Each structure stands twice: as structure tokens, then as C-alpha cells.
Amino acid sequence: MGLLKSLIPKDRFIRNIGWMGVGELGIRVSRLLATVLLARLLTPSDYGLAAIVLMTSEFVRVFTRNGIGDKIVQADDDELSEVCQTAWSLNWVIGLSLCLIQIAASFVISKVYNDSSLILPIILVSFSYLIYPYAMVQTALVRRENRLKFFSLTNLVSVVTDNLLTGTLALLGWGMWAIVLPKLLVAPVWVAMMLRFEPWRPARQFTLKGWSHVISFGSRILGVELMNTFRESVDYLLVGRMIGLQALGVYYFAFNAGLGLSVSVISALSVSLYSDFCDVRSVPTQLNQRFNKNLITIAKVMVPLVALQCSLAPFYVPIVFGHKWVDDGAIPILILICMSAISRPFANAASMLYRAVGLPQVDLNWNIAFTIALTIAIIIGTRWGILGVAVAVAAAHLTLQPIYVLMAKNLLRKTHTEATASV
Numbered sequence: 001m002g003l004l005k006s007l008i009p010k011d012r013f014i015r016n017i018g019w020m021g022v023g024e025l026g027i028r029v030s031r032l033l034a035t036v037l038l039a040r041l042l043t044p045s046d047y048g049l050a051a052i053v054l055m056t057s058e059f060v061r062v063f064t065r066n067g068i069g070d071k072i073v074q075a076d077d078d079e080l081s082e083v084c085q086t087a088w089s090l091n092w093v094i095g096l097s098l099c100l101i102q103i104a105a106s107f108v109i110s111k112v113y114n115d116s117s118l119i120l121p122i123i124l125v126s127f128s129y130l131i132y133p134y135a136m137v138q139t140a141l142v143r144r145e146n147r148l149k150f151f152s153l154t155n156l157v158s159v160v161t162d163n164l165l166t167g168t169l170a171l172l173g174w175g176m177w178a179i180v181l182p183k184l185l186v187a188p189v190w191v192a193m194m195l196r197f198e199p200w201r202p203a204r205q206f207t208l209k210g211w212s213h214v215i216s217f218g219s220r221i222l223g224v225e226l227m228n229t230f231r232e233s234v235d236y237l238l239v240g241r242m243i244g245l246q247a248l249g250v251y252y253f254a255f256n257a258g259l260g261l262s263v264s265v266i267s268a269l270s271v272s273l274y275s276d277f278c279d280v281r282s283v284p285t286q287l288n289q290r291f292n293k294n295l296i297t298i299a300k301v302m303v304p305l306v307a308l309q310c311s312l313a314p315f316y317v318p319i320v321f322g323h324k325w326v327d328d329g330a331i332p333i334l335i336l337i338c339m340s341a342i343s344r345p346f347a348n349a350a351s352m353l354y355r356a357v358g359l360p361q362v363d364l365n366w367n368i369a370f371t372i373a374l375t376i377a378i379i380i381g382t383r384w385g386i387l388g389v390a391v392a393v394a395a396a397h398l399t400l401q402p403i404y405v406l407m408a409k410n411l412l413r414k415t416h417t418e419a420t421a422s423v
Contacts, residue, residue, distance in 0.1 A: 041170045041178075050179035053121045056109055057183070060102045062229050064132070066094065067221025069140035070355055071214050074278050079210075084137050086210050088202040091133040102126035121180045131187040138198035146275045150197040154190055162186045220360030224351070227367040234371075235378050239389055242382045251386040253325060254333035257317070258309070262341035265305065269298060269345050270352065277356035284415040291353055291412055295405070298345045306342050310335045329387070336390035340397040347401035350408035357411075366404055373400060 068087045075083045106122035142151050162182045169178035235255075240248040273294060280286040313334050318326050325331070354363040374396045381392030 041173075043175075046176040046179075049115070049118065049121075050176040052109065052113060052118060053125060053176070053180050054183070056105055056122055057102065057125045060098050060105065060126075062225055063094065063098060063222065064129070065222065065225040067218030067360065068094075068214060069136060069143070070221055070274070071217045072137065072140035073144040073274060074217070074281070074356060074358065075144075076282075082210055083214060084141070084200065085203055085205075085207055086214055087140070088133070088137050089206050089208055090211060090214065091136045092206075095129040095133040099126045099129040102129070121177070125180060125183050128184050128187040131184075131191060135191040135194035135198075137202070138194040138200055141198050141200055142194065143271065143275050144278065146279065147197070148272060148275065150193075151271065154193040154197070157193060158186045158190045161189050217358070217360060220364045221355065223364040224360070224367045227364075227371045231371050231374060234375050235389060235393060238375075238378050238382060239386060242379075243385060243389075247386045250325070250328045250330050251333060251389065254330040254386075254390070255337050257330075258313075258334040258337035259341055262302070262306065262309075262338065262344070265301060266341070266345045266348060269301075270348050273349050273352040274356060277353055281356045281358075284412070287353075287357075287415075288412040291349070291408070294349060295346060298349060302342055302345055306338055309338050313338070333386055333390040336387075336394040340394040343397050343401035347397075347404045350404045353408045353411075357415075359411075362407075366407075370396075370400055370404070 068090055072080070072083055072087055103123050103126055106119045106126075109122060110116050110118045139151070139154075142148075162185075165182035165185060166178050169181060172178075174181070236248060236252060239251050276290060276294065277287065280290055313331050314326075317331055317334065351363050351366075354360065374393070377392040377396045378389055381388035381390075384391070
């Protein structure tokens with residue numbers, strides 16, 4: 001036991017990254033197994049129907065990333081009780097609204113694709129919006145208290161359950177329901193685990209006291225999430241429209257193969273960073289020290305990871321994915337996209353810092369500007385095919401995102417100077 005304890009890092013940020021990383025690793029292993037089964041057992045038609053259902057759900061689901069939970073993490077101790085109760089009420093209002101919107105959307109989508117079989121699964125998945133509000137406040141409190149071991153464990157169990165159910169239902173011949181149905185069935189799993197890990201319970205009253213304060217903070221974060229969602233798709237849309245579907249297939253493969261691992265690491269870093277910064281957000285000196293220390297940690301994790309992946313790409317792509325991707329020119333695109341991952345977690349750290357100090361509007365303004373610049377760069381890059389798009393994506397990230405990090409460091413210098421002068 002003593003040896004085991006000695007192996008656990010003393011730095012809480014690194015420890016949190018470790019817990020989140022272990023969770024992401026387990027998720028990726030289970031997802032790989034489910035993907036293999038689905039590829040062998042489902043038809044292209046099953047995949048197509050499931051993709052439409054999940055795409056519709058994801059478009060609606062982005063509005064659950066509305067910053068209400070982030071406000072709980074960031075709130076002062078004296079306002080926490082009121083914010084939690086208001087957040088609980090707001091989550092139910094939003095959940096019910098999104099459920100009704102997705103139900104209405106199911107009929108529109110069925111008309112667009114001329115397939116009435118889409119209605120039932122889209123409606124069924126919408127009921128998850130009436131389950132998650134039971135534990136949204138508890139989830140935010142676990143993040144606030146930096147108990148990311150429990151957050152990671154809940155995420156791991158939920159996603160692994162999803163993937164195991166998917167594989168089992170596929171083996172039983174459930175077709176597209178093997179992908180769709182688990183999205184609803186895992187919601188109670190998440191809720192049950194969070195209620196177990198966090199004792200907070202709402203008062204038996206519905207209140208929206210101080211709701212404008214919560215919504216004002218959260219709306220900026222929702223804006224950032226909408227920008228992120230758009231950025232995740234804009235290159236696909238432009239490549240498919242301006243270069244062609246064949247080129248889009250190669251680009252889509254290279255993007256996912258190049259960023260898959262990095263996205264998992266960035267996701268783990270994001271949750272850890274925000275909780276870490278909120279801990280000391282009212283102490284400028286400590287916040288400055290923690291920001292700089294965490295940037296060094298990010299560099300130690302990301303730079304070797306990206307360097308290793310880029311150097312090994314010519315070897316593992318033909319072995320794991322097949323020689324056809326080499327023949328189609330995917331490797332240089334994969335390497336460029338992978339290189340763009342170097343700056344992403346640093347800019348993400350700046351984003352989490354602005355949220356932690358109560359300046360989400362700055363984060364939103366930056367994301368709008370960066371999204372516009374990235375879109376213009378991609379449009380220009382399409383003139384040289386998908387390789388030009390990959391160059392544009394890498395160049396935009398590696399040249400513009402460091403500017404955002406410098407902006408964050410300048411903010412910290414100012415607050416540190418002001419705090420020192422006032423002493």
C-alpha cells in the first residue's frame with residue numbers, strides 16, 4: 001500500500017490528469033471493441049439511420065453545454081447555495097424544452113429524409129434530457145471540489161456501459177437500435193453514480209432567484225461551445241462542397257486518426273484546468289503561479305505525444321488502417337492535423353482561465369474571431385486541395401492560438417501587479 005501511495009503524484013493537477021487519462025484510455029478500448037463489432041454486423045443503411053439520429057441529438061445536446069455547471073464551479077462560497085438551487089431549476093426548464101424541441105425535430109427530419117422510421121428513435125433519445133437534470137448540479141459540485149477521480153469514474157462506467165450495450169445489441173441483431181438505444185439507457189447510470197458520490201440535494205421548491213446572473217455567465221460559455229461545434233464541422237463542409245466527397249473521406253480519416261488521441265488528452269486537461277484555476281481565482285499571485293506551472297505540465301505531455309505520433313504515422317497507418325490510406329495521401333495530412341494539436345491545449349488553458357476569473361465574454365469574443373480567421377484560411381486552402389486545407393488548419397492554430405495564451409498571461413500580470421500594489 002505504501003508503494004502504491006508513493007506512485008501517486010503529489011501535484012493535484014497532474015493527479016487529476018492521471019485520473020481523467022485512465023478514464024479516457026478505458027473509453028477508447030471499449031469504443032474500439034464496439035466499433036469492430038458494428039463494422040462487421042451492421043449494414044451501411046443501419047449506420048446511416050443511426051448517424052442521422054445521433055446528429056440530430058448532438059445538435060440539440062450542444063445547448064446542455066450552457067455554462068450553468070461552470071457557474072457552480074466558479075461561484076463564491078457565499079452564493080453557492082442559491083446558485084445551486086437556481087441551477088437545478090434552470091436545468092429542468094432547459095431539459096424539458098430540449099426534449100420538446102427534439103420531439104418536434106423528429107417529424108421535420110423524417111420529412112427531410114423521407115423516412116418515418118427516424119421519428120421513434122429521435123423521440124426516444126430526447127427523453128435523456130428528462131433524466132440528466134437529476135444529477136447536473138451534483139456533477140458540477142464534484143468538479144468544483146476537484147474530486148475528478150469520481151467524475152472520471154462516472155464517465156468511464158457510463159461510456160463503457162454504452163459501448164458494451166452497443167456491442168451486445170449488435171450481436172443480437174438490433175441494427176441501428178444497437179447504436180441509438182444505449183444513449184438513453186446509460187443516462188440513469190450517470191445519475192445514480194453522481195447521486196452516490198455527491199450528497200447535495202435540492203430544496204423542495206422551484207426557484208429562479210438570481211437566474212439572470214447565472215444565465216449571463218452561462219450564455220457566453222454556450223456561445224463558445226457553439227463556436228467549437230461549428231469549427232469541428234466547417235472544414236468537412238467546405239472540403240465536401242469545394243473539393244469533393246472522395247477527398248472528404250480521406251481528410252475525415254486523417255483528421256480523426258490524427259486528432260483522436262490528442263482530443264482525449266485535451267478533454268482530460270480541460271476539466272482539470274478549470275477546477276484547478278477556480279480554486280485560486282481570487283488570489284492573483286497563486287493563480288499566476290498555477291497557470292504558468294500548468295502550461296509547463298501541458299508542454300511536457302503534449303509535445304512528446306505529438307512528436308511521437310507524427311514520427312510513427314508513416315509506420316502505423318499502413319499497418320493499422322491499411323495501405324489504401326497511404327496511396328490516397330492521408331499521411332502528410334494526418335501529420336499536419338496532428339501538429340495543430342500542439343497549440344490547442346495551451347489555448348484551452350487560456351479559455352479556462354478567463355472563465356475562472358469571470359470573463360467568459362473575452363473567451364467568446366476570441367472564439368468568434370478565431371473561428372472567422374480559421375474559416376477564411378480553410379477557404380483559401382481549398383485551392384490546393386485537402387493538403388492545402390490541412391496546411392491552413394495547422395497554420396491557423398499554431399500562429400493564432402499562442403496569441404490567446406499571451407493575452408491570458410498579460411491579464412495575469414496586470415492582476416498580479418494590481419494585487420501587489422494594493423498590499
